[in-house]
Amino acid sequence: MKGKQVKLSQRIGRRIKLAGFVLPITLVSCGNDDAALPGQTATPAVTVPGATAPAVPDTVASSSGSVAADDSCHVDITGDVTASFDSPGGFSNISYGPWVPNTSGTVMGIALDDTFFIMNCQGPDDQLVTISLGLDQHLPMAPATFPIRKADNIFGGYDSNPPVIQVSPYIGSGDFFWAVSADSVFTITEFDAEHIAGNFQFYVSEAKNDIVTDSLPAKTAVITGTFNLKNPN
Numbered sequence: 001m002k003g004k005q006v007k008l009s010q011r012i013g014r015r016i017k018l019a020g021f022v023l024p025i026t027l028v029s030c031g032n033d034d035a036a037l038p039g040q041t042a043t044p045a046v047t048v049p050g051a052t053a054p055a056v057p058d059t060v061a062s063s064s065g066s067v068a069a070d071d072s073c074h075v076d077i078t079g080d081v082t083a084s085f086d087s088p089g090g091f092s093n094i095s096y097g098p099w100v101p102n103t104s105g106t107v108m109g110i111a112l113d114d115t116f117f118i119m120n121c122q123g124p125d126d127q128l129v130t131i132s133l134g135l136d137q138h139l140p141m142a143p144a145t146f147p148i149r150k151a152d153n154i155f156g157g158y159d160s161n162p163p164v165i166q167v168s169p170y171i172g173s174g175d176f177f178w179a180v181s182a183d184s185v186f187t188i189t190e191f192d193a194e195h196i197a198g199n200f201q202f203y204v205s206e207a208k209n210d211i212v213t214d215s216l217p218a219k220t221a222v223i224t225g226t227f228n229l230k231n232p233n
Contacts, residue, residue: 003112044117073121073228075129079221081172085123089229093120098141099193099231114138119196121225128170129223131186131200134162149203151179155208169204169223182222197228 057152069087087093097116110116117139121129133139153159158166165186169178169224182203190197208217 003044003216005069005135008042008148012038049181056119070228073119073227073229074224075123075127075225076191077127077171077221077223081221082172083125083127085121085122085127087121087123089232091232093122094196094232095227096139096141096196096231097233101233108180111220114140114230119227123171125171128168129202129225130168130170132166134158137162139164141193143188143191143198145185148180148184148186150181150183152199154207155210156180157219167202167204169202169221171204171221171223172206172219175214176206176208176218178221179207181218193231195228195230197226199226 008103019106022102029180067221069083073087073093075085075087076084077083095116095118096114097112098114100112115136115138117133121131146163148165148167151157154221156168167180167184167186171178178186180202184200184202184204186200186202188196188198200223201219205220208214210220
């Protein structure tokens with residue numbers, strides 16, 4: 001049992017490292033949609049504050065027309081920064097508390113419940129789009145659409161009333177954070193004990209302001225993607 005706890009801690013440690021300092025901040029079905037973990041029952045529908053039922057078709061193409069393959073995240077970036085890449089699933093790129101088997105309480109100070117969710121879509125040139133939960137937010141295992149409003153502080157985060165889902169994009173070189181700059185959306189179309197699938201569209205820009213600036217206009221971009229990621233546990 002001790003060995004299992006050490007292994008789990010190592011896995012979570014790797015996930016946190018990939019997410020950086022984001023942690024205080026998830027189309028083809030990969031399995032049975034009605035499946036549930038031992039001791040759990042599948043949740044057919046939920047009402048989440050700040051979320052609505054999916055408002056888009058179950059299959060949504062990214063801007064290039066590509067759809068995420070089985071156990072991957074596909075991302076297209078357009079605007080002042082351009083890129084297109086596929087990111088694999090696995091322990092490094094998808095974490096959800098209720099998916100971790102035979103655990104209770106916390107590991108490394110992290111509660112392994114529905115307040116713990118991180119999804120990383122990684123590109124070949126150090127691009128990283130991290131999607132996670134706001135502080136003290138919950139993510140039930142059910143389809144939903146989450147609106148994401150413009151960031152409101154100089155670091156690209158939120159000083160008050162943070163959205164359920166938060167985005168940390170690292171998509172360009174330079175000295176500036178990137179942040180959500182206009183109303184964006186993250187949609188989960190399928191979510192059960194076996195996988196999570198959906199799509200997103202994020203409007204982002206460099207987080208320049210009166211304090212942090214190089215006197216040049218902020219670069220802007222649109223990040224569009226689809227994902228279909230298996231439970232790696």
